[in-house]
Each structure stands twice: as C-alpha cells, then as structure tokens.
Amino acid sequence: MAGFDIFLQNIANGVLIGGVYALIGIGLTLVFGVMRTINFAHGDFVVLGMYSAVLFNALLGWDPYLSLLLAMPIGFFAGVIVERFILSRVIDAPPESALLATLGISLIIGNAILLTFGGEPRSVQVSYASSTFSIAGVNVSMVLLLAGIATVIMIAALYVLLNRTEVGRAIRGTAENRLGAELVGIDTRRIHSIVFGLGVMLAVMAGVTLIPLLFATPTNTGAVFTLKAFVVTVLGGLGNVGAAIAGGILLGVVEVLGASYFMSEYREAYGLIAFLLILLFRPEGLFGRTVKRV
Amino acid sequence: MPNVLRADGITVKFGGVTAVNNVSLSLGSGKILGLIGPNGAGKTTLFNAVTGFAPMHSGKITLLDKDITALPAFKRTRLGFGRTFQTERPFEELTVLENVLIAAFLTVRRRSEAERLAMSVLEQVGLADRAHQPALDLNLARRRRLELAKALAVKPKVIFLDEIMAGLNPPALREMITFVRSLSAQGLAVLMVEHIMEAIIELSDHVIVLASGEKIAEGTPHQVTSNERVIEAYLGTD
Amino acid sequence: QVEVGVINSLSGNFAAFGERYRTGLQVALDEINANGGIKGQQLTLTIQDDRSEAKSALAEAESFASKGVPLVIGSYASSITGPLAQFLTRQKVPMIVLGSADDSITKPGSPWVFRAKHNSTIVGKAYFDYFDHLKNTKKDVPLETVAMLYGNGAWPTSLAKEGKRLATERGYKVVGDQSYDQGVTDFRPILNRFRGANPDILYIVSYAEDGVAITRQMREVGLNAKVIAIDTSAALPSFVQQVGKSADHVATAVSWSQDVKYPGAQELYERLKAKAGGEPSFYEAEGYLALMVAADALRRADPKSRDSVREALAATDITTPVTTVNFKSADGFQGQNPIRSLILQIQDGKHVTVFPDDLAAKQAQHPTPEWSTR
Amino acid sequence: MTKHLIGLGVLLAVGIAYPAIFPNNLTIAISVLLFAGWATSLDLLGGWNGQVSLGHASFVGLGAYFVAIGQSQFGLAPWWTMAMAAAFAAILGYFWGWLTFSLRGPYFSLSTIAVAEILRLIAINEEWLSGGATGVFIATLPEPFGIDLFSRTAQFYMALAFAAVVIATVIVISRARFGYQLRAVREDEDSAMAAGIDPTATKLKAFMLSAALTSIGGGIYGIVLAFIEPHVIFALLLSVQIALTAIIGGRGTIWGPAVGALVLIGAGEMFRTTFAEANMLIYGILILVVVLFVPRGIVGELARRRIRRLYAKRAQG
C-alpha cells in the first residue's frame, strides 16, 4: 500500500474507533451535564452491559445486537434504582460525596460480576467478528462500523430527546438550575432518575455493542472505559451530547495517528495530551458553552 | 485636592455588545461618587472593569498616580481597593469572623493582630455579636454588613459598594446610610451603585448616570435628579 | 498438623488466576493428605487473599511469619511477589513462588526463595528453540524476520526483552518492536505497521486477555505470518472459545499441558478438571506443583525449623506429573527450577503439545496459512 | 489548637508504644500511617483548598523511585533521596499546577488523572529513567546508628514520623494566614481576589506542599515494599484510594484523613481476612454506607453537628 492509502486507512480506523469511544462517552456526558456528578462507575456499567450480552448469549444463544432489546431497558431501570436509592440521597452533600458513592458502586458492580462469572475474560464470538469490507481501498471492520452506526443513532436520538421534547427541555432546565426547575413544575428528582437511567442505559448499550469487538473482565476493564469516557466527554464539552461524537472521533484519530506514525507505547498518552490541551485552551470543551459572571 | 482614583475612557465589550462605552470618572479621598442608571446600564460591569474583575477593552485606570490598568484584581486590592459584590459572596463554610480575618490578613501577618483588626471591623459594622456564627446562616442585612466588613478589612483607600442597600428595611437602611457617611468621613473614597435614590441624594458628592453603557449625565445629586434625560430613562415621573 | 500459608490473589485484578491456583493447590492438598500427609500429620492450607495488592500481601506475610508456619507460598503478580520475597527473606521464612514468572524473583534471588515454575529466560528460550526447530524441519519456508508486540506490564516486557536478545543472538532480524498500554484494545495501527514489514514470525506477549482482540484484528487487517506465537493469552481455554477458527495455528508456551508425555499428566488433568468444574490450564498445574514441592520438603525436614525446611527445599529432587524439580543455581539464578517449557499449538480448536520433540503429542502444523485462504 | 496538639501527642504516644504491644501487626499499621499522611497531604489541596486531586499516586511513585534508584544506582541514602524527591515533587507540582489551575471543580480533578496517567506511561516506557516496566529492587540500605531500615519497626517509626509531621503541618497551617487563604480560594475565588489573595499562587503553594509531603511518604513506602513496579505505584487506583481516604474521613478537617485511613485500611484488612473473595464487594458497600449516612465524612459530619448545636443553643438561649 502506498503511504497515502495507509494514511487513509489510519484515518478511517481512527474515525471508527472514535465512534466506539463516543459510544462509551455519551452516557457519562449526559449524567455529568445534568447531575454534575463524575460517575466513576460508568465504565463498570459498560462492563455490566458486556456481561449481560455474554449471559444472554450463553443462556439463549442470542446475538449481542438482539440482546440489546432486553439489556437496554434493564439498564435503564438499574440506573433509576441506583439513582433513587443512592445518588439522590447525596445530591445536597458536597460534590465529593457523589464521587465517592460512584466509586463504591463501581467496586460493588465489579466484584459482584467477579463473584458471579469468575475472573476470566469473557466475550461473545460472532461470525462477523473479524469480517471487513473495503470501500475505495480502505478496509472497514464490520463490528466497528456497526458500533459506529449504533453511536450515530443513539446520539441523534438523544439530540432529539434533549432539544425537541418536553422531557428534554426539563432535563436541560434541571441541569441549569434545580430549584428553578422545581418552581416551574418540573419534578427534578424524577428527571435525575431518568437521566441516570439513560446514562446507565447508554453505558449498557455501549457494552453490548462492543462485546463482539472487545472482551470483558470484571474489575480491570471498567476503569479503562471510565477513563476513556472522561476524555471523550471533556474533549467534546461536558454535558454536550452531540459533541461526544466529535470528542470520540478526535480521540480516536489522535490515538491512531500517534500510534501509527509515532511511538505506539504512548498511544494512551496522545489522547490525554489532547485532553489537556483542550482543557487549557477551551475549558468548556470543543463545543461547550458556559456563562460566567462576577 | 488630588484624585485618589482616575478611570479614563473605560470600554467593556462582551462579544458584540458594548456594555460600557468610554466612561471616565475620578474620585478624591473622603468623597462619595454615586453611580446610577437603569438595569443593565453597565454599572456593575464598570465596577468590575475598574476593580479588575472584568476584562477591559480599552481605558486607563490610575490609583494615586500609579497606572494599574494591567494589574490583576488581587493586586489592585493590595494597592488599596475594597469591593463588595452585588450578590453577596461570603465564604460560606467559614464563620463571620474567619471571613473578615481572611481580608484582615492582607495587611497584617500575625494572627492575633489580624483577629483584632477583624473584630474591630466587625464592631464597626455591628456584627461583633455574630462573629462565631457560620456565614451561611446570616440574613440579608447581615450578609450585606459582612460583605462590607470584608471590603473594609483590607484597609482600602477606595471602596466600591455595589447595591449594598437593596432589600434593606427602613431602619437598616438608615443605619447603612449613616455608616457609609462615616466611611467617607474617615477619608475613604467611596464609589457606590444604588437604586435607592434616597441614599444617593443624601450621600453623594457627585453622581454619574449611565444608560446603555454611556454616561448620560453627571453632577451633583440635585443636578442629575432634575435632568430630563435621567428622569426619562431612570427615575420616571410620579 | 502442619500448616502451610498461602498468599493468593482471590479478589482484585488478578482474581482470575488466583481461582485457578487455588484449584491446583487443593488438588495437591487432597492428594498429600490421602497419602498420609506429612509424616502422618495432616497438612492444612491457610489460603489468604491479598486483594491483588502488595500491602495486603505483606501484612499477611507478617502474620504468617509470626504464626510460625514452616513456609509460605505466594503470589501471582511480580509487584506482589517481589516485595513478598524480600520480606520473607529478611524474616528467614522459606518461600515458594506460586505464579510470578519474573526473572527478578530468582535472579539474583535469595537462599529463602524457590521457584519450581518457569521464568522469562526459560520461556523466551523455549520460543526461540521452537522457531529454530521449525526452520530446521522445513528448510523451504524461510524464517528470518520477527515482529514483536507486547504489553507494557512486567511480564510482557521482560519476555519481549529476552526475545529481542535471543533474536539477535540466533540471527533473526527484528522488523517490528511495539509495546502498548492497557486500554480499549485497538491494535490496528500496530498491526498495520507490521503488515508493511511483512514479518515471518509474530512474537506477541499480551496481557492475559488482549490476545483475543489481537487475533481477531490480525485477521481483520490481514496481517499474515508463518509463525504466530501469542504468550499467556493463547494458553487459556477461553482463547479458543472466543477466537474460534482463527485460533488455529497459534503457538504458546506453557509450563504444563495435559498431553505432555510425563507420567501421570493425563490423570492430573482429570483431577484438576473435576475440581475446577471446567477446563483446567497450566495455572492449576503450577498451583499443584508449588504445594507438592512444599510437601516433599516438609516430609524431609523438621517442620518446626525453618532452617531445616529451607535446606530440604534446596535439596529438592522430585518428579511430579507437572515437571521434575531440582533447584539449581545457574546463570545467575538462585532457587530456580530449570523447568522445561512446552510449546502448545492450537490445532482444530484444541491445545496440542508440539515441542520439544520428546514431550510432544503431535507435530506442529507449519507454516501458518494466510488468512485469506482460511 | 491545643486540642489538636493534644491529639497529636496522643498519636505519638500510642505510636511509640505500638511496636512493643503489637510486634506482629506492624505492616498494617505502617499502611494506616502512610495513608493517613498521604490523605492528609492530599487534603491540604483537596479539602482545604478545594482542588481534589486524583493523581497523587504520581508523587508516591516519585518518592519511591527516588529512594529506589538513588540507592541502587547511585548508592544515595534514603534521607537524601527523600529530600530530593520532595524538592522535585514540589517543582513537578508547580508545573502541574501551572498547567491545570485555570480549571475549576471536576475539570481540575479530571486533568489530574490525565497528567498522572501520562507520568505513569513515562515511568513505564522510559527505561533509562526508571528502570522500565519490570521495576526496581532496593537490595541494600545504609544503617544509620545501627538501625536496620528494613526492619518493620524502623519503618513503622518512619511512617509515624511522617504522619505526625504532615498532621502537624496541617494543624499549624489551619490557624495561619496561609490556611485561611487556602479556604478563601476554596470557597470563592473572586471573593478571595477581592480580599487581595492571588488564587493561582495560593493553589500552587498548596499543590507544591502537598506534593512534597506525599513524596516523602512515597519514599518510605518504597523502603517498605523494597521492590516497586511502575504500574502499581503510579496506578490510578492508588490515587483514588488516597482521595477516598481523605473524603471518607472528612475533607478539610485536621483529623478526618487520618481517621479515614484507620477506618478504610482497618475495615479493608478485616474484610480481607473474613470474607475472602467477597471482601471488595463488602468494602464497596461500606463506602456506600458512609456516603449515605455521613456524607461529609466521619470527622466532617461530627464537626458540622457540633457547630450547629453550639450555634442553635446560642441563638435560642
């Protein structure tokens, strides 16, 4: 392959893997944007999604994409329950408390999975796991493309939800000013539950979608996903759901180009450096906006 | 008498909006300058620009003949500015005394002395009996006085008061007016934004009227309150 | 009653291995006690979790040391086993390494630390012996260039280092040398780079779980090589399950396998399988091995005297279904058993021992066909 | 103030007697003391100054590496290398802070994760600098006054001294001008500026001090482990554990982080030996229980209740 073809291939890979990152990140963006909680358990919910796909595959022989039908609603309700019984109780405490709570949740999820499934890495073998097709000389991985499509659909759906629906407006209002939202008649507790439910649902969905591509282990993978999600979220702008996709793609391309043309051992650092640069020059993220007044 | 503070041609823009347009002012020690104008006229923005809390587009600020235009806010404080915020901003998790102590530490290093200074300022504003109460629990009038105490404890030469009288009931208002007068009597230069005309008229030596970021009138309280444009834009007719 | 202390990772990041080691230890324990224990006394095991953290392992080691156990077995990760070895040496408590394979544990080593299982020098040599062997058996298939891909953990790094040393020593050309950090496993950039270099041999040392993604993506980007070796990950039974047909032809080094031509290996496999309730691997065997070595030494020593236990360990000379054990000091190592590593190849979805010749169950299938033809 | 000094006296008295009473439980006590010291150092920045760092393992690692490499490569005694580590940590803290202090709240915390992860990768990949991924041993140590620094008793006293020094530092600072500047910046940066405080300078000083103190504890930890691997010593997990300790105990309180260390490490050890595989699960539940019932941390909640009670009495009476 000529240099330029390889370059194109790398860009394509970066964009595709960026779609994966975006998928991992959007739930976190949403939760952070509305609840101002750094959800350290986000990656563990992704892992939980992966295990749910493993479980459905083992018990019912389902393809991961089929198990989305069950896993997403379950994820939503799990999120609602966690919010109701844990996070809603620390909402008025200092912000560190919520961080602590999510750390606790993270430990509980990881170790509950460990006790149920054991520590072996798990994955779901699908026939299309390594299949590719090529467009204009560029190889495209089937699973990555599927994940990318899922990302675009989810983000579009969320965008519509947030900007075109009543609930969406209520969510944004709650994010901006909780008391103000209550005063206009928004049940902000319910909104928080819904938002966290959506966040977990998105995490679970990311996990299910990614299982043909990756693998899950109970305790290590969660932190890796959480970290990626943070980076994506900040790159795009906290709370800006549409920007998660830009953040994800930026991260993917930066990492892939860095690993392809530079030192591959620093791959994880390239994204973090981009993350720091963005934070320094645009603290509100690439597409974020905030109003600050003295 | 020499001017303590001079601000020349202050212009502040937010995006495309000019919030303050080419406003100048000067102030001598022991004098009170009143700043009035409709809501959104740019009074707070002008305060912020002069005290260093909002970036200025153009203009020049001198304090005691020293050009401070390029200095950050905290350095201006060290050189002699004290300010309050329109929405009070106490250090909520600390006690009233500690709030003032922080400001007092600017001029004295020893804790015992700083504490003495802070207490004396609290006496002055009438909060001494609340010294050990968490600042969070104060009511509006007391929060205002705390805000004032913090501004005074840095031993300023110029003090900026942004609507410290809004929301006070008449007795509290009277006390505040007397208090501000005593400040200027001590030689402080006072710059105050107020919508309460009673206070402006009673206290100000000179009044500047802003509207839409422009200076539309200035003069003695009597002059500006009888100014047609001011009445139309700001005071209204009874 | 003789009590042996075990420090094992049952929770935290290394729990997957801890579970397997525990199975092996228990199979050995049953066997030992069924055969009369230690000089007629029951052997008991106290297995304590170290949460995959050095500080907990050290706290436990202190408590074992003060309790007077004759020896301690532990642990998996080198970041835990290293400090443990240092501490137990200073406390003069004999220690048998459970899982850690890092050279640094027994090199320079200490008179108190013993390892019956392999290390990176042994494993690296096994791989290159295997490559040499393939080169010699099929002269028409040139094997000249190697590309290396490895995680940045202690084990992958040291095995890669050993590989690089051996490659130059034996006349292979290293055409790719890339390490990676644990992340969302996307190896495409590296694999694409390798594709440009067109290596004959892929020498891959992954974190336990990454081999699955590497193999799938290798197929996806069409990276072909005549020999593909993936350390650790490919040895796990789950590897075959998750990679499917693409797993075939992949080679991996282990300390033990069920079809190795050692007496009792097959029977040990059955017992491990029964205890584990699933497909066992060499990890279980290593757990078994550690305790068998301990029991042998305890039988020959006075369990009340750690000095005598240490001496007995140093004089170990036994044959087990896992390997023969004989702690030599050679090549700068101390207390290291010169175990023979085996090379397994996955053939039709099964792990088969293919090297060394005298222990092999079958011939290696060589060369690995291109992805497009399978 | 006197109350806290008495507390410090009690800590020292109990500490000095401890090895004689529990000679076989020193490792765990060392962990408690080190975590107490680290969490207290972190809290100087996180609790008192409002900048929660999730990257403090970097400084632990720095201290451990200075001691290990100084000893094994250059034969430098640990007290020299610890001093060097503290100085270097302060410098690193300066640049780190300079880079990230324009960020507020959660953005700052996230940025610390990023910087710490980059440092971890450097420690792993730059073999010439750190010995690389396979780690470094401390094989020998000098014996000042004939004290064997490898003995747990000696290490215990080092850890005790470390914790005591850090806590004493915080006690002094809490009453001093600097302590109030820290809190002012935490509460409201604009309001702090209006009081003549330079928020960036204040945060930088806090970061440098916090980093330097943490790295000294890191040096002791290096000696305790005698073998360090970059993956573990620079791990996000360790950073999170340190922050967790401070928050559970009560951020911005003098004794909170130390109490947090005692509770978390004590409970962790108890769960580990009693619940086997489920211990981390139970540990997670414990964290949730603390969050739900004492959201401001153990000492934080006690302090708050006391202030409220006092004040309510005064107002009513």
Place this chain on the structure above:
Amino acid sequence: MMEQAILQVDNVDLGYGALKVVFGASLHVNRGELVGLVGGNGSGKSTILRAISGMIAPWSGRILFDGEEIKGARPHQMARKGLAHVAMGRQLFPNMTVRENLMLGAYLPEAKAARDENMAKVETLFPDLIRYTNAMAGQLSGGQQQMVAIARALMLGPKMLIMDEPSLGLSPLFVKEVMAAIRRVAETGLPILLVEQNVKQVLAVSHRVYVLENGKQVLDGPSEELQGHPMIRKAYLGL
C-alpha cells in the same frame, strides 16, 4: 371567609437545622386578594414563602392551598397545583436564552396549552423583555433577571402568585413599573402574596398586610388602616 381563602397558613413553626426562625405564624390570602407580608430583615418572610412552596417542611402547624393541606408537597407539586413562586435569587436557567426560560415557565401541560396567550400577556407587562429575548439569562444584569423571573412565573398561568421582593435591585422607574404591573395582575383576579421591603409601595397596592418581626407576627389588617398605624409609620415608612 374560610371557604374562599386560597391560601391559609395556620400557626406554623419553621426553621433550619436546629434553629427555629418562625414562631407560630398564621395568615391567609383570599381569592382575588393582594396581600402584603412585610417585616425587618431576617424576620422570616422568605422562610414562610419557602414553606408555602414546599421547599422546606413546617415543624408544626399546617398550610392549606386551594382547600387542601400541602403536607410534604415539593415545589414542583405546588407548581402543579397552581402556585407560582418568584423566589429570592431569581432561580433562572442561566445558560438558556430568555425565551427558553419563558418557554420552560410554561412547562406544565395546562400552562403549555395557554402558552401563547400568556406570552402575549407577559410581553405587554414587560415590553423590555422583547429586546433581549435571545440573550442568555445568565448574562443579564441583576435587574433584567428579576423581570425575567416574574415573567417566567406568570407563564405558569398560576392560580396564585407568591413573590419575594420583586423590586429588589430594580431601578426606581422600574420599581414603579413592576408595582403597577403587579397591581394590574392583581386586578385580573389573581391572588398574590407579596413580600417587599418597599412598604410604602406595598401599602399602596395591597388589600391587606401582615407584619412580621423576628419570626413572630406582630400586626395585620387592611392596608388603609395600617397606613396610619404609628408603628408602621415609625419602623417602615421612616416618618
């Protein structure tokens, strides 16, 4: 009188933490009535409003809204029952435009049905709003924000309005306009409970006034009567 009261506060004690700040306050607002609540700073006026809109729960006593006791109702439930609260601190959505703020004011279904109608009303009451309808609420000056807050409350199409110092920080001209607007709103029959420092204005627009001192109710009666009350004249009108 009892049946027609839309709001009735019966002998409530209120406080924060362990601190009691309101002692046995009682008041009521009849339909179509504009009632003022005045008192010194810190006397507990805002606290009473908070209790009415469900932000805090009474320690004892009860509050009835529209004939129903509001035990444990939260602010959004009170909004749903038709109570609009213009709170202290304005509580706007700072990163949304003024227009979006107003739209959210009409979040509840009934309010949405009448949204355009209410919007037109608001625009006639506050013609200035139109000028900055596309500005972010957080960028407005203090006074501008206050207007948006009142406008947003009206967008709810409430059965009753409670206001906490709506004139706070407004320019004199605007204080007059807002007071006039409040009077006009009241004339439409909407009951209003108005907390204000500006006692003169309150007495001028309201039907009845309650006076609170240090958490205790000290005086109440029709506005015309209180106008001449010596205590009011002394403490609140500064005469």
